[in-house]
Amino acid sequence: MNDTFTRVDNSGGSVHAGQGDVYNITYTTSHFNHQQTAGRSPRRIADDQLRLLRQRFVDPEGMGEARRLLAEHSTVILDGPPGSGRTAAARVLLYELHQSTGIFRELLPGDHEEVALTDTGLVGAGDRLLLDLAEADVQRWARTHRDLSALRKAVQEQQAHLVVVMPHDGTLESDLQLYRAKISHPPAQEVFRRHLRLHHVPHEEYLQPAPAFADFLDDRRSMEEIADFADRVRRARTAHRPPDDFAGWCEQARDARKTWRQEVAGLVAERREAPQRALLFTTAMLHGAHADVIHHATALLLRTLKTPRDNAHLLEGKDLSERLTEITASAGPDGHVRFDKLGFDTAVRVHFWDHMPDLRPLLSAWTDRTAELADRHLTADRRRELVQRLADQYLRTGKWRELAALADVWGTTTTNPARPAAAIHVLSRGLESKQYGGNFRELIYTWCRDKQLAGDLADVLLRVCTDVIAPTYPDQAMVRLHHLARRERGATPALDALCDLVATSSRLRRRMLDRLTRHSSAPGADAGLFLRICDPVPLTDPGGSPRALMDENYVQGCVTTGWREVFAQLPQPRWQPYARRWLHTASDAGDRRDLLLDLLVDAADRDGTHLAALYSVARAAEPTTSGGAARGVDTTDRLLQKISAAQGLRPPATPPRPEPPRGTTP
Known part of the structure; x- marks a missing residue:
């Protein structure tokens, strides 16, 4: 609990949500910068996900x-x-x-x-x-x-x-x-066409007859299956494989439902040379990438496996086109490499993972090194897809702990900015898993609370908390961000994110005040966090609620307890700006002015030093009161009356007071 971190940056991100229950969250990042997404609140992320789902919904x-x-x-x-x-x-x-x-x-x-x-x-x-x-x-x-x-x-x-x-x-x-x-199943054909429209397939194409799609619909299909079929049609259309028309794309989409396991097993058995198998696996992991990326990544895989290099003259060896033909793949007009059979890449990944288990650690190391390649064709999306395809194999085979360990390694090293981005992709994939999402949320809780936050791990945890957990489970994200914020020194990105999260809900702010005051296990650390969470403006603004939080007795108790800890734990220079904001808000709070002042005075608990400091802050705050200095003076006088009453003194007279010397502060 003593280790700290001093910065958290992040990357921009976009979200894709499809029909059904599956949500894929995408991060396009080359380096972290927390300010780049400062305005992207969890509520906005959640609404974006739901909006994209609505577009696909029939x-x-x-x-x-x-x-x-x-x-x-x-x-x-x-x-x-x-x-x-x-x-x-x-x-x-x-x-x-x-x-x-x-x-x-x-x-x-x-x-x-x-x-x-x-x-x-x-x-x-x-x-x-x-x-x-x-x-x-x-x-x-x-x-x-x-x-x-x-x-x-x-x-x-x-x-x-x-x-x-x-x-x-x-x-x-x-x-x-x-x-x-x-509710019942929506019209299957309309669902299919809605997805095709969103995949930018022109209606004059998908209105053509497609017997393969009719065959597909002969059985009652789930919405997820129909969405998946539409996505396979999109991929077939992109690949430009003959027959290159809508009926042909549907045939390829239908055939892609095959597992291709026997075909892949036969191909691997026939291609026994290491360079051939390396090209086969690389093409599967980077399916759709540019030929240059495939070439460099294949050579990197051979080096990772410490395979002796072929010393044949470069002009005498097979060119990439011939080598791709040997594994039933080719480069299209755009230079991007794909297998000739739709869905074949998935079967290849499964085969290598299941039937060559001794290679798994090396394949993970290769994925790491490939994601770091400096190649203009290796875009952020390609890096993300590569890492997600590896993560899918871990999750498919129940190796979620091993996947989490990989994210740990990538998140705690700073040798390359691609590594923390890869860690984000891995943890996001785990959190999205229906089977293991709960395990990953629990793991991230433990890491935020107890784990040594070396390297960029704090950055990684911040991103998955705010962008993946918070949009659906804001309470759980709040708890994890609280633990991160407690451990910050210097910069406060986790606290900033926590404040952004509680600003979305009065209920979350109430619960956070409760954690900081009534159930705090670290009063010293929580006193500083309290100053940011206990912002008087949202506390006195009911918004769309029947009443403001400050009108609740329980919240008033939390506020008094919190300020009492602030006075006891923190030096005056630390809390003075927040007290000034509190007094400014009190000046503009109308009927709530006395309540806000009472809470501060009660928190001082008759301590003369704290009460004197409060009065000094109030005097200095008078000239900057939004309603003018006269309103500030009136608030200060009212505060002095309450201080006197708390100390059992007679209400004081209010003689003319000299202004403090210009440029000085108490």
């Missing part, structure tokens, strides 16, 4: 009824068959609300970090809540849906909205049947 039957129930009752319980896009529908319903207050959150009942569904502090004003229980078993559904009535009541009181996705075969109590909306 309303299923029953969506209109779901909208009506949500509008009238603030709650809707979605019921639909698996594959109908239930979770996507839930997210779209919440996105369409466009609330000016509150945040989007996914609830995790039963998680040790989450409060109970019956907790009165669970719901914030205007929150948009998703409770996804589509995959819940009978016991979990029974435990959870008993608490839905209490949760729904809190949602109504806070003018929030709740969408519950229930198990398809689950039972629902009679008092909740009113809020149930049944």
Whole structure:
């Protein structure tokens, strides 16, 4: 707990969210700079994800009824068959609300970090809540849906909205049947065409007959399968392989559903020379990259494997085109290399990973070194894809701990800026995993709290907390950022990110004040953080809430406790600017002026030194009061009356006071 870090930079990022439940988060980065994304709040990221999902969404039957129930009752319980896009529908319903207050959150009942569904502090004003229980078993559904009535009541009181996705075969109590909306699969062809339009396929192309797509639809397909088929059509169109028309692309997309395992196994058995197999694996890992990248990365793989170099004269050896033909690949007109069969690259990656396990550490080292190659054709997107393809093999085979260890190594070294970016991609992939996302959130919690933050690891953790965890699980991100902020010395990027996060929700600010004052395990560190979180302006601004946080007795208690710790733990120069802002706010707070002053005086706890310091700060703040110096003088006089009362003194007279010498501060 004693190690610290002094800077966190970051990279810009974009988010792609497709039909269904899968969200892929992309970081395009060559170096970190925290200020580049300072204005990109977790709420904005969440809304961007939901907006992109809405663009790909086709309303299923029953969506209109779901909208009506949500509008009238603030709650809707979605019921639909698996594959109908239930979770996507839930997210779209919440996105369409466009609330000016509150945040989007996914609830995790039963998680040790989450409060109970019956907790009165669970719901914030205007929150948009998703409770996804589509995959819940009978016991979990029974435990959870008993608490839905209490949760729904809190949602109504806070003018929030709740969408519950229930198990398809689950039972629902009679008092909740009113809020149930049944949805079915949307028209498959319309879903397919919506995705093609978003892939920029002209309508005159996809309106052509395509028997392969009709064959594909003969079986009932899930929304995710249809989205995947559309993406394969896009890739076939990009590859320009014959037959180069819509019907041909659909044929290739259909054939790509094959695993190609036997074909790959046969090809590997036939190509026994190391250079051939190196080219095969490199093409699979960098599929779609420029031929120059493939060439250099293949040579790098051979060096990584310490394969003897072929000393044949360069003019006598096979050129790259011939070597690619040997592995059923070629470079297109744009110079980018792809296999002739769609989906073949996935099968090659699986084969090498599964059947050559001794090579895994070396393949990971090669991925690291390849991501660092200085090649103008190796774009940030290609580097990201390379790292994600490696991460997918770890996750597919249940090696999430080994993947996390790899992120640790890449995040704690600063030899190349590509490494921390790769660590971000790895951790993001893990967090996105349905199977292992919870494991990665727990791991990141432990790292933020206890791990030695060497190299760029603090930068990496900051990015995944703010850009990956916070948009969906803001409470968990807040806790992790709190631990990071406690350990900062010098620059405060984690604290800045924490302040940005709590600014999105009054509920988060209340919970953060509670952590800093009522349940603090590090009072000295938390006193400094308190000064930033306890900003009087948002505390006195109700926004879209029925009342301001400062009007709550519990928050007033947190504020008094926090300022008391500030006076006890920090020197006056540290807290003086924040006290000045507090007094300026009090001057403009109208009916709340006395309350703000009382909290400061109560926090001083009759300590003459602290009370004198407060008075001195108030005197110095008078000329810069927004309402003019006269208003500042009036606030100072009122503060002096409260100080005298706290000390048991008679209210003082207010004789004319000389102005302090120009240019001096107390």
